[in-house]
Amino acid sequence: MNQPEQMYNYHTWANQTILGRIKELPPSVLNQEVNSSFPTLAHALNHIYVVDKTWYLVLTGVDMREALQTCMPLNENILDSVDEYIHLFAQLSDQYNKWFQSQDDLGQTILLDNPYAGIRQTRLSEIVLQVVNHGTYHRGNISTMLRQLGHASVMNDYALFWYQEPAKV
Known part of the structure; x- marks a missing residue:
């Protein structure tokens, strides 16, 4: 397995770890308002x-502007349950x-034509790392939001992931 795939x-x-933690909490926490980067945990997960x-669409050959047009309407599709997010993320993970x-x-x-940043030659591996980095950033937001709502988060650092995977011999 290569490093970007890992x-x-x-x-x-x-x-899955952060979703599992949210699932342990009362269902109302998902849509409880908080003064943070996102109005609710559901908005952060949806983002x-x-x-x-x-980015998946871009990786599969869709022009970035078209991928954004396709996905932007999904920003309004805030789901009502953690189970729905678990399912949605699992489906996308299977596609990846x-x-x-x-x-x-x-x-x-x-050739990546990013309407927010410009045109550049971009390696597929860089896009994968962008996806991972973006997710890490916003899981940090979610952890802070959980604390603001009076709940503990859960560790989801890469170093912990090392120990969750079966050892490769």
Whole structure:
């Protein structure tokens, strides 16, 4: 397994870990208002999903502007239950994993026309690491939001992920 794929597996694990923690809490916590980067945990989770989906489309050959147009309406699709987010993230993770299986060269570059930042040659591996980094950033937001709502978060650091994976001998 290559490093970008390993990092994506961490991203999937960390999402599942934080979702599992939220699932342990009363269902109302998902949509409880908080004064933070996002108005609710559901909004934060939805944002991670929408961005992950957008980058997935880019990785599969969709122009970034088209991927954004496709995914932007999903920003309004705030779900009512943690189980729905668990299902949504699992489906997208399956799509990413199938994509990884079809890739021979993550060093391959594409011309990325990012309407927010400009045009550049970008390696597929860089996009995968962007997905992981973005998710890590916003899981940090979610941890802070949980604390503001009076609940403990859960550790989801990459170093902990190392110990969650079966040892490869």
